[in-house]
Structures are given as structure tokens and as C-alpha cells.
Amino acid sequence: MAGKPGTTPTTYSPSPTTQKTRRPIFNENDVDWVRPDGRGFHQCRPAFFRTGAVNAASGSAYAEFGNTKVIVSVFGPRESKKAMMYSDIGRLNCSVSHTTFATPVRGQGSEHKDFSSMLHKSLEGAIILETFPKTTVDVFALVLESGGSDLPVVISCASLALADAGILMHDLVASVSLVCISSKHFRTFFRG
């Protein structure tokens, strides 16, 4: 939908991060190294959760971890797609996508298939699917801003949204991603 019809000029982002070589974030010899934002190795970013973010949905939640901002809506249990076979237990359908402005360089805003299937895998064990036979629960996530560790924030937020929708679960699902650096020191730290 360009301002001038018929012309779609190619553009590039002027932000210098794309062409610059990254500064190493960890110095092996520096034992007292601290993370750039001042966090300890095992410390998560400040988190914020709120349920009921979207009125149109059966259940929803908004989560913010540092700069990572995510919104998840849950719809259903509702009628499965026509093409679906009869099923004794309920179905779970997950979809994760990013906004075009979520990343420093403008993206396409299409569905993130890997995240969708990983979200499905992490949630299906927690939901008591037997309670809604023949129907589907849809879990849709939108990453409004990507500040790192998007998937664990999506998973934690989705679990909260499912609870908000009144879907029966064994328990809430919490998630965090870790990075292991420097084989010498065997140090791990939370990215979440």
C-alpha cells in the first residue's frame, strides 16, 4: 500500500547494527563480568503479566519481560474446522506471529512456524483435552516487540491466557530460556 501507486522502491534500514561487527559480550578472562543491563547471571528481566487484555477473546493475557511484549488470545472451545476428523478429545491449535515492527529491522509479519509448533508442544501436556471433545481451542500469540527470549514469554503468557479462558489444565506452564557460555567456566545464565 505505497503512498504512490505503482512504485515500490527498495528500501534499507539506516541503523548501523546491521553492518557492524558485534562487540563480544563476554570476556573469558574477566571473572567479575556482569551483564550489560546489570543483571546477575541467574536473574530474569522484570516481568509484568495481565489477564483480560482482549475483550473479544474467551481468554487473553499480556506479558512484558523487559522490552519483549507479547499478547495472547484464546478462542473456544469452538467448532473444529470442517475438514477435521471426529476426535474423542479436544484439539489445540497454536499460532505465533510477529508484528512487522517487532524487530530492529522491519520484518514481514508472517507466522513463525517453529514457534507455533513449539508452543503447541509445551502446552498440550498441561491442558486436559478430554474436557472438550470434538472441539478446538485456538491459541493465537502476537509478539508486539521482540526484545529477546520471545518464545518463553509467549509460552508463559499463553498458559495464563488459557487459565483466563477457563480451559481446564493440570497446572500453569512457566518457561525460561538459558544460554550456556564459556566451556571453561560452565556458566549459565537466564535470558528470560
Add this chain to the structure above:
Amino acid sequence: MGLPDAPGDLSSEVDVDAFRRLFPLRFYERHLTESIRPDGRPLGRARDTTIALGAVASAEGSALAKIGSTTMLAAIKMEVMTPSMDSPDEGCIAIDFHMPPICSPIVRPGRPAEIAPVVSKQLSDTISRHVIIFSVSGMINLKELSLVSGKAAWMAYLDIYCLDADGALFDAALLSAVAAFSHLQIPAVSLNDDGKIVVVSEENGGKLEKDAVNKERMKLTLKSIPFSLTCVLHKNYILADPTAEEESIMETVVTVVLDSSSQLVSLYKPGGPVLAYTSAIQDCVALTRQRMKELQKILDEANSGMEVD
């Protein structure tokens, strides 16, 4: 059980919620005769409206606008392009409106909402066309987006996401779009050795200063800002700022867009069973003029709140 044509007899026995679901039109007409709407609003009043600027840190300008439950997130990302031959000293604006599946039970992945391209077209007509044809009186002067004449200009990618759809989508989308433009800060950039435009950061700012294209972060001057109000027409009633429920029951919609000097920018009445008399259109315009002042105030307050920070 009674027949649908005799709901009056049923109403005393049936629970209010059931009556609302079974006879939505009858339910609304009962309210309308009392000049009130089920959510407690008078017919001409819009829902509570809020604007939050700078909601997305990864974009150069952003705003979250809420009208009742309808929520829109607009963000602008600035990229560099080579301007066209016809207008070597003008930038460009690309507008996209998205309705992701999170916003409404009607939208599912692979099955987009029918209304999304309609709103998208209305938005680009209101913002882009308005700019290009009447660049003197329009909202944005595209010449301000020029960097090096004939070589480089800004392309402003405006993306609007509907986070919660509860009627009056165009009004909320337009409000979030103009708010994002009012928040937009164009980064300071300079020309590097390869002839590319790069952002001046604190680290490389010193050595590139001699090629600086614009030295400071700057804001666009917004000359006249378009504001809109959608009304639903039903019989002789005009309902301002309808909810999704009202839009689905009473299908005739009129959207009026006025700019901040009360000039008519656009008027949409996409069919519908109710035909509008001139007086009805005039009433819609009058309601929009009133609403425009409210929205202008809300936007000014949001902007002055940012300056304090």
C-alpha cells in the same frame, strides 16, 4: 414458546440476556426509544478514548489508541529509499493495516477478515492521498521526508495492528496512525563513505559529522490532522461510535473524516438498508465536529505528557 413476531409477550418472562440474544434488534429498539444505549451511553456519545505514545521501543514512532474496547497499535519504522524521478525531493509513506487472529473470533490464520482491506484502503486514502494531492493543506509535507535530493529520502512504513476489535475500527486505526505520526522522531543520519545513509549514534557521531544530512532528531510538522467518527443509522436514530454488536445488528454505517480546521476530508456510506437524508448526513458531520475537538484534546494531552517526561 412464542413466535419471533410476538416477542413483546415473551419479554416479561425471558431473562434479559436471552432476550438480547434472541431478538437483538427489538432489544436495541426498546433502548433507542428511551434515548439510551445498552452500555449506558446517550446516542451521540463516543466511548472513552485513550492514547498512549511510544508503546513500541523498536519503532521510531508509535502509539496505542483505545476507543472503548477497540484497541489499535500503530508504529512507524523509517527506512531509506531512492526517490522517484518525478519527485526527487519527496519521501514516501506506506500504510498497512493488519487484523491478526488475536483481535476477533471471526479472524483465523489463513482466513483474513473481510473488513481489513477496506479499512486499509480508507486509511491510505485519508493519509497518503490527502498528502500528495493537497501537499499544501495536507497533514504531512512529503518534502520533509527528503534527505539528499534525487539520492535519498525517507520511506515511512506505518503498520497498524488491531489488537481488539469491537466496532469503529477505522476511527481507532486513524487515531492511532495520527498519534504515531505526532510521536515520530526522525533519527539524525549522515552519509557514509559507501554513499549509504546511516544513523548517527553516539559512538560514530564525531567522525561522521561533516557529512551529516540532518544533525538532530526532528519531528514532522503536522499541519492539519484528520479525525473521524463512525455513526450507525437506524430508522431516525443516529448512534455515534458503534460497538461491534451494534454494527452487526444495524448495518448502515456513515464515517465522516474532518481535519482540525473542520474541513471535510472524506465521507463513507458503503450502502446499507437505511437511506440517509441530507439532514442525517449533516447531523453526522455535526457529531464528528464535536468529536474532532474531543480527540484533538486527547491527542494534545498525550503529547504534552510526553514532553514532561
